[in-house]
Amino acid sequence: MSPMTRLAPPLFVLLWSSAFISAKYGLPDADPITFLFVRFVLVACAFGAIALVLRSKWPTDPKQIAHIAVFGALVQGVYLSGVFLAISKGLPAGIASLIVGLQPILTALLASQLLSEQVRARQWLGLALGVSGVVLVLWERASLDGLQPVGIALCLGSLICISYGTIHQKRYCGNMDLVSGSVIQALTASIVTGVAAYLLEPMRVTWSLEFSLALGWLVVGVSLGAFSLLMTMIKRGEAVKVISLFYMVPPTTAVMAWLAFGEELGPVAYAGIVVTAIGVALVVRPQKPVT
Numbered sequence: 001m002s003p004m005t006r007l008a009p010p011l012f013v014l015l016w017s018s019a020f021i022s023a024k025y026g027l028p029d030a031d032p033i034t035f036l037f038v039r040f041v042l043v044a045c046a047f048g049a050i051a052l053v054l055r056s057k058w059p060t061d062p063k064q065i066a067h068i069a070v071f072g073a074l075v076q077g078v079y080l081s082g083v084f085l086a087i088s089k090g091l092p093a094g095i096a097s098l099i100v101g102l103q104p105i106l107t108a109l110l111a112s113q114l115l116s117e118q119v120r121a122r123q124w125l126g127l128a129l130g131v132s133g134v135v136l137v138l139w140e141r142a143s144l145d146g147l148q149p150v151g152i153a154l155c156l157g158s159l160i161c162i163s164y165g166t167i168h169q170k171r172y173c174g175n176m177d178l179v180s181g182s183v184i185q186a187l188t189a190s191i192v193t194g195v196a197a198y199l200l201e202p203m204r205v206t207w208s209l210e211f212s213l214a215l216g217w218l219v220v221g222v223s224l225g226a227f228s229l230l231m232t233m234i235k236r237g238e239a240v241k242v243i244s245l246f247y248m249v250p251p252t253t254a255v256m257a258w259l260a261f262g263e264e265l266g267p268v269a270y271a272g273i274v275v276t277a278i279g280v281a282l283v284v285r286p287q288k289p290v291t
Helices: 003-029 032-054 062-088 093-100 103-115 121-139 149-172 178-200 209-236 239-261 267-284
Strands: none
Touching: 003 032, 003 209, 003 239, 032 062, 032 178, 032 209, 062 093, 062 149, 062 178, 093 121, 093 149, 093 239, 103 121, 103 149, 103 239, 121 239, 121 267, 149 209, 178 209, 209 239, 239 267
16 A cells, blocks of 8 residues: 555545635635635636646546536535535534534445445444544534524535435546546536525625635645545545545544634543544454455
8 A cells, every 4th residue: 555545534634624624714704605616616727727737638428527517516516505505594513514424324325225335344333433423522512502494404415415426426437537527526516606606695705815815725725635635535445435534524623623713622522533533443444355
């Protein structure tokens, strides 16, 4: 196993978790879906420039292009829009994170049905521990006030979209060129978020230093970095093992928020981090060959 292969999972978790910190810095100066729209337009431009420099191969089969676009719409556009809209409508961020944090369970179920991936008993135990750990981490910070059916429905929709989108990527986009495919995905996500922002928001953006820095990191560190790692890992590994890494995002984000904003972590949250780490280890640990 190469060093990059070993470093990819923890690096992905760190980059993906940093998105929540960047959003907290930038969202006061922009409407949430408008924020995403601007982000994906810049991401499409960035990947487009990289594709020109690298002379990337572009897909010519309309069906392949459509499959790539579906992944971009579901995993980037709809998923993030649903979560941001739910929070803007009053659903606490902790509850939203908890709902979409159930993604590995749903992805495992979908993978077993659609990809014929075998989910072993050890992995099911790890998935259960992962859910338990996420609940413990968020328990101390999640408020039961403001729970609205619309917000919960939006998060459940986001959960379904990112879970199926990941399976779709594995099933239909295995031979996709990473750079040119990312252009198509970002363009699709920009269309989805652009239409949603036009219909639902005044599209307010204040180009403050905080917003500009947050946007820059979301484009370079998260979209170019984390999404590229995610697609590479999905292409190389089993979907259940890859998506189990999302269990580490809530506790990692909690640690980052403590470091960046001084948000305290209690003993229950620390226990949840340990439980989550054990659960992820059970899911991603390679099966020992039979001798």
